[in-house]
Amino acid sequence: MRKRQHASIVLLLLLGIFLLSTSLAYAADTNKPDTSGFESSDIAALEKDFETQSSDVFDPLSGYNRLMTTVNDKLYFWVLKPVAQGYNYVVPEIVRSSVDRCFTNALFPVRFVNNILQLKFKRAGIEISRFVINTTVGIGGLADPAMAWLDLHPYDEDLGQTLGYYGLGGGFHIVWPVFGPSNLRDTAGMVGDFFLDPINYIDNMYISTGIHTYKRLNHTSLHIGEYETIKKDSVDLYILLRDAYEQKRNKDIEE
Amino acid sequence: MKRFNQIFLVFLGFCLICAANTALGNDEAAVKKILVTKTNQVITTLKRKDIKKEEKREQVIKIITPMFDFKLMAKLSLGKKHWMELSAEKQKEFVKLFVRRLKNSYINKLDFYNGQTIKYGTPTARKKIILMPSTIISKGNNDNISMVYKFWHSPTGWKIYDIEIQGISIIRTYRSQFNQILRHKTIDYLLKELRKSPGEKPAR
Numbered sequence: 001m002r003k004r005q006h007a008s009i010v011l012l013l014l015l016g017i018f019l020l021s022t023s024l025a026y027a028a029d030t031n032k033p034d035t036s037g038f039e040s041s042d043i044a045a046l047e048k049d050f051e052t053q054s055s056d057v058f059d060p061l062s063g064y065n066r067l068m069t070t071v072n073d074k075l076y077f078w079v080l081k082p083v084a085q086g087y088n089y090v091v092p093e094i095v096r097s098s099v100d101r102c103f104t105n106a107l108f109p110v111r112f113v114n115n116i117l118q119l120k121f122k123r124a125g126i127e128i129s130r131f132v133i134n135t136t137v138g139i140g141g142l143a144d145p146a147m148a149w150l151d152l153h154p155y156d157e158d159l160g161q162t163l164g165y166y167g168l169g170g171g172f173h174i175v176w177p178v179f180g181p182s183n184l185r186d187t188a189g190m191v192g193d194f195f196l197d198p199i200n201y202i203d204n205m206y207i208s209t210g211i212h213t214y215k216r217l218n219h220t221s222l223h224i225g226e227y228e229t230i231k232k233d234s235v236d237l238y239i240l241l242r243d244a245y246e247q248k249r250n251k252d253i254e255e
Numbered sequence: 256m257k258r259f260n261q262i263f264l265v266f267l268g269f270c271l272i273c274a275a276n277t278a279l280g281n282d283e284a285a286v287k288k289i290l291v292t293k294t295n296q297v298i299t300t301l302k303r304k305d306i307k308k309e310e311k312r313e314q315v316i317k318i319i320t321p322m323f324d325f326k327l328m329a330k331l332s333l334g335k336k337h338w339m340e341l342s343a344e345k346q347k348e349f350v351k352l353f354v355r356r357l358k359n360s361y362i363n364k365l366d367f368y369n370g371q372t373i374k375y376g377t378p379t380a381r382k383k384i385i386l387m388p389s390t391i392i393s394k395g396n397n398d399n400i401s402m403v404y405k406f407w408h409s410p411t412g413w414k415i416y417d418i419e420i421q422g423i424s425i426i427r428t429y430r431s432q433f434n435q436i437l438r439h440k441t442i443d444y445l446l447k448e449l450r451k452s453p454g455e456k457p458a459r
Contacts, residue, residue, distance in 0.1 A: 043327065043330075043331075044335075045382060045383065046327075046331065046384070046407060046416060047331055047334070047335060050331060050334075050424070050426060050427055050430055057431075097397065100397070101397060104397075144397060147397070222398075225366070225367070226367075229360075229363055229364065229367075232360075232363065233356075233360045233363075234432070235429075235432045235433070235436065235445075235448055235449065236432045236435055236436060239431055239432045239435045240428050240431075240432055242431075243423075243427065243428045243431040243432070244423045244428055247422055247423045247424065247427060247428070248421055248422050248423055250422070251421070251422025251423075252422070
């Protein structure tokens, strides 16, 4: 009888030691770096998705680009935003968005020509319909009846996208004063598209520059707060803007 | 008898294919349902007039948290190489800081809500993930934003691990920022930057 009791106590002790040691081992384990997940083939596959495009970026102008990012940032907060806010206060939103639509309508030649250059004839046709309807029924593009009534959506294309469509890579990143992020390819595109923008055919350079400035101001007035949230989200603002720009352009070219 | 067996086998095969098909379709439908339900709950909360802004934010966070795989998002943003180099405490702190940042960033975007509607696309399955597209339709219909929610089959169900806004992947933008910082500086510097995260202050 006594022997049996002894045995059970020993057994209990052993069990206790065993439990304690495993729980200690477990505690020690949680202090080890967590390498879980990355061994799993599922997550490795997920990560591969992100590796394809975020390899080392060739950025020879990074010093200048960072400086320009700061300049544009100040330009926004010190000039563009306060002026746009004053303008917001005076002009109701419905007018501002109508003006914005009107400017978009005027860029029809850019979209049309670049759709044709990319052999997207159906989209080019839709752009023609949109331009005709919105310029007449929509009073010079102030309204967008083509979208509202006929569900005809614009197909935004520019020369940078056309060059990308034919396989030209973006080249290195360039931040332009006032215009903001761009790259080698899209800068060339901007120059080409310059000749398709009706505003640039106004003889007086002061007037055309004035219209461009107003267009920018009006557009900004409709988007106050967006740049601020992007900036707030950033750990490194320049890298965020550069990466977002290149990703957006790649997506636009794909479409 | 033999012929009957053959017919039966063909029938069985047919049944199996059907079952597999509906099983696949079910996953996509489930993902769509998760997103639609959660988004509707968020919009209902945002439209409520009886509670204050701060309370709305808390409720929204409660609604969306189960839909995200935040830890995986943190890992993917840092990348395998950098993640493995960290000690357990630093991993924990990084996840904590990163998740706080993501939540704040989400919350701050809610200020832009002024009656937009959401149009849901058709989910597509790709390997072990499901891409769920949707569009935020603005009132004037001229500033629509396209979004893609990327779900993966986590051990606890379908969870979001990345969102693409107008083709810009959140995880990818964080990855390039973290990579850039860690190329020249230490993880302690990165943690310090994340700690002072300006995103923690309420927007505006």
